[in-house]
Amino acid sequence: MLPHVISLLVVIIATVMTFYFIPDLRKDEVVIFTGITGYATIYGVIFAILEVMNAKNTAQVAKEESEKVYKKMDDLYGLRDITQCLASIEMAIESINKNEIISSSVLLTISKIYSSVFHEEMNDDSSDHRKNRALLQSCSHHSSSVKSSRAKNKLREVLLDMSSHLSCVIGTKTSKDNMGV
Known part of the structure; x- marks a missing residue:
């Protein structure tokens, strides 16, 4: 759970800093929405990668125990x-x-x-x-x-x-x- 929270915080900080340092991303609602959904997608990919790694570790432990x-x-x-x-x-x-x-x-x-x-x-x-x-x-x-x-x-x-x-x-x-x- 901790890696998910850390990755969420990193994505939120990256999103805020991107909108702060690049003013063109704040010019209208469509650009803001696109930027936010892009970062939400990045977080979704990171979340999926973390879950796959967790499932792989769990499967390995289950395999060792079954052996x-x-x-x-x-x-x-x-x-x-x-x-x-x-x-x-x-x-x-x-x-x-x-x-x-x-x-x-x-x-x-x-x-x-x-x-x-x-x-x-x-x-x-x-x-x-x-x-x-x-x-x-x-x-x-x-x-x-x-x-x-x-x-x-x-x-x-x-x-x-x-x-x-x-x-x-x-x-x-x-x-x-x-x-x-």
Whole structure:
């Protein structure tokens, strides 16, 4: 509002000074009216420019805020997926402990979510994440391979490792939220 008042005062002062210093602009009503409407038009243009600048700033702030909200929502959906994966890991470990067959849908859910969370690490052939997923996938394709106690222990170890990785991601995401990032 202040820029509008300042611009109005500048236009009024310019109008008064123009009519004061140029006497020909005061000779008849038509010239006076034309001069005043000219300055009113100038003020209208200045007003419009100020409003466009204000709208641009407002739009930029709205865009930044909507990006923050999108990031928060994306993080929430990611946390939901990670929580679902952790629950599936717990079910798989419980099945191992009870000497039951692990449902292939549970193993596929773990593999899918774990791969999406650590998608960058999956491109590295030497990463633990990729090795964990490979072992998990081999178990989901060959459920008979999990019958030996050695295979069960290895799968349990892999599942616990995956759980640890996912818990670290949750810790990182929630600590960012608590810090207001």
